[in-house]
């Protein structure tokens with residue numbers, strides 16, 4: 001069988017003719033063209049064939065994993081996984097990540113991830129929230145996330161030694177609120193107690209000087 005090969009140059013992307021069949025092509029093509037970032041990476045470094053897109057690799061049939069994901073997510077219905085369960089998926093062919101308390105099955109995205117698959121693999125078995133945020137992912141990247149979301153991580157199952165890093169956004173905001181609330185309570189108490197303390201001091205001084213004079 002003759003394989004048609006063509007190199008996809010970044011400058012070609014916006015001009016590419018997108019027919020119905022091509023709308024199912026890898027999302028990294030569209031992401032890259034819309035965000036304008038990470039072009040070099042998306043176009044070679046992480047692709048085993050050196051960035052050469054084949055006619056087959058662009059077709060829906062050649063990428064069966066692309067559709068089952070959304071189906072899987074649709075059926076996931078907010079499933080809650082234990083940390084241990086999530087940690088089991090730590091392979092290039094089966095890779096789950098925890099970002100902001102949610103669990104993402106990024107297996108079908110490994111090769112397409114503009115940042116490369118190695119960075120994703122480096123984030124398994126821990127909370128990848130900080131790593132994800134530090135990169136400064138664009139809104140386009142964040143819009144991609146829901147389709148890879150398979151559920152949430154049960155915060156109670158996270159090992160204690162990891163809890164400083166594995167904090168969900170909810171938990172973080174809850175603890176922030178608690179700290180703010182207790183600081184506010186102390187300030188109010190101090191405001192109320194201060195005049196009483198001053199009065200007591202003045203009274204004591206007055207008594208002391210009267211006693212001295214007598």
Ligand code: HEM
Pocket residue numbers: 031035037038041097104106113114115116119120123128131132135136137138139140141142144145148
């Ligand atoms: C579901 C999870 C993720 C999705 C959907 C995603 C998606 C993307 C996308 C679309 C880009 C292109 C730039 C942009 O639009 O922001 C990108 C770049 C990148 N991502 Fe991710 N990403 C994910 C998780 C992660 C994680 C956990 C890391 C860990 C460090 C990471 C590291 C990077 C790096 C290093 C780049 C390249 C940045 C650059 O060269 O400017 N990504 N990602």
